[in-house]
Amino acid sequence: MTSAADATSTAKSALSAELAAMPLALMLVESRSTLMLRQRAAQLLQDQLGLASAECLYIDGSGRWLGRDGDEGQFDCSDFNHPYAHVIRSGKALTLSVADARTRLDDATFQQQVAALGAGSYLHIRPLRAADKGREWLGVMVLVGTQSRLRSLTEDPGMVAFDALLCRVWARLAREQGERQRSRLLQDSLAKLNDGARRQALADQLADDLLGQSSAMQALRRHVVRAAETNLAVLLQGETGTGKDRVARAIHQLSGRSKGPFMAINCAAIPEALLESELFGHAKGAFSGADQAREGLISQADGGTLFLDEIGDMPLALQAKLLRVLESGRYRPLGASEERCANLRLVAATHQPLREQIREQRFRADLYYRLGQFPLELPPLCERRDDIATLAQSFIRDFCEREGRDEMGITPAALRLLYRRDYPGNVRELKNVIDYACAMTPQGADIDAYLLPGEQSDQASSASEVTEDAGFALPDDIDDLRQALRDVESAIIRQRLRRFGGNRAQVAESLGLPKRTLAHKCQLLELDTK
Known part of the structure; x- marks a missing residue:
């Protein structure tokens, strides 16, 4: 027959047995993140102990702030206007009534937290600290319930075991999450490095077509690589003769459309009456002389790239039709009854100031902004x-x-x-x-x-105009006689070299100089390297 003392002992150890139960421990151990762990621990305590609420607060990476899951405010660990700082500083659990907390503590966030609690409730705050050699602080546990229930937890072996298990799993998950985060950062860094190296390698390959090692050309090649990675319309702007056609071909060759066709047309070189047919094509009988149907460049560029050079010379009527192709991918050949679809990438180029043309109503603003999805300025x-x-x-x-x-x-x-x-x-x-x-x-x-x-x-x-019989016409502003004489001598020798097609022997004979003397003068005057 069980004695009263045995019954009391059994009752006291019931909580320990309940908290140490294997299923509860497994729920903590199987948590996949510190957030999940905190939520599970709080829910277990609230359900198993019949508490009004339970919550785990965590110390952030700076070690200064205690945070609450769900972005419900944070607490300064050095601010003793709330009890959490006392618990962290002392390393000991603290129990106080909600009524005392409301009257004695003036931290606004803490007061907001306890405002919804019943006045007869009590707060039991327990420090959470890793048990390893570093002994880093993890956070605090906040339990809300009756005084008798919370008092029994102060020295309860089951609660101590629960704390130890919680802190051990928390510290492990924190390390794993830190390692995963570092691994992700490392992978991201390597990916960026590899991506940067790949782009630089492509930019270096372009040096065979887009010549030059100046900073302006290196920057241009990098921008060409970036443009080729997208399907955006590219607008090439720059002075005439800067190589816009080469840049357009480079964008096509580096793009995912490189196996498709590259079709090019100079809008300024085609008469206005023929340009629409060249671009959109025409059906048989669409106009006088259209003896058979013809595919336009838009159709021929399907799956590839269409390069429109000197887009600034395109007539306004055609600009509207081109805009529709860019926005809908659909067009209609001249004289055709049905629309067709086009899947192409457009690269346009111009040396004209399109913004001025827009102000003068010679170029459509909507087309300009549609063409300029990826603008490139050629130096x-x-x-x-x-x-x-x-x-x-x-x-x-x-x-x-x-x-x-x-x-x-x-x-x-x-x-x-x-x-x-x-x-x-x-x-x-x-x-x-x-x-x-x-x-x-x-x-x-x-x-x-x-x-x-x-x-x-x-x-x-x-510097000195030479004639064969009449001598020289010298400038009036000579201020360096030696340099003026060098200029005259250089001009004479240059003129004779041009006259005799570079034949040194004939030049020397015409000037009455030995060939060796002429060669020496050419060297001094930097006329050649011989």
Whole structure:
């Protein structure tokens, strides 16, 4: 027969047995995050002990703030106007009545928390700290219930065991979450590095088509790679001769549409009456001379890229039709009764100031903004003079391959003139200059300064105008006689070199100089490298 003492002992240990039950422990251990753990622990305590409420507050990464799940406010761990700071500082549990909490503590967030609690209720606050060597603070547990129920928890072995299990699982999950977060950050960093390296590799590949190592060209190649990764319409703007057609082809070749067609048209080169047919196509009999149906460029570019050069010259009526293609992907050929679908990527280019044309009502504002989803500004040659030597060498190689000429170089004196030259026609003008100089250079020789066409040759000889019989017309503003004499001598030699096609022997004979003396003067005057 069970004695009264045994019954009392059994009753006291009932709570310990209930809290230490294996299913309850498993619920904590199987939690997949600290948030889930806190929610499960609070719910278990509330249900098993018959409490009014239970909550676990956590210390954030800074160690200064106690947070509540659900963004319901936070508490400063160093502010003793609420009891949580006392518990963390002392490391001991604290029990107080709600009535005392309301009258003695003036923390606004804490008062808001206890406002909904009954005046006869009690708060039991327990510190939660990891049991490992670091002993880091995890947070506090807040239990609300009757005084008798909470008093029995103070030294209850089951509650102590529950705290220990909770803290152990919490610390483990926190470490795992920290490791997962660090792993994600590392993976994200590696992904960004790999992505950056991939983009840089693609930009480097473009250096064979978009020549130049100036900062402006490096930036342009990076932007081309980014543009190619999207399906956005690209608007290329820049001065004439900056290579907009090359950029358009580069965008196509790097894009997911690279296996599709690349169709190009210069809107300024096609008469207005024919441009619509070129773009949209026409049905048989659509107009006089339309003996058979014809596919337009929009149809031919399906699955690929359509490049519209000089879009600023497109008539307003066609601009409206093009806008509809961009917005709906649908169009109707001239004279056709049914609409067709087009899946294409549009790249447009212009050297004209489209914003001014919009103000003058010569270009549609809605089309401008639709075309400019990914705007790219191409730098003029004056902003990338460091690339002139690279471009010149490339144009020389192209000329020699095209014309079947032996390899040739270019003298430093010629390069210096190229660097000083103005290029309103940009890269296209430089190419024309080089092609002319290559054609004028004798077989086996290098391009020399006197062979460059245009205003630089004229400027070089204008320092002293030479005539065959009448002498010189000297400028009036000479302030350096030695330099003026060098300019006159240089102008004379340049003129004779042009006259005799670069034949040094004939030039020396015409000037009454030994060939060695002429060669020395050419070197001093930086007319060549020989």
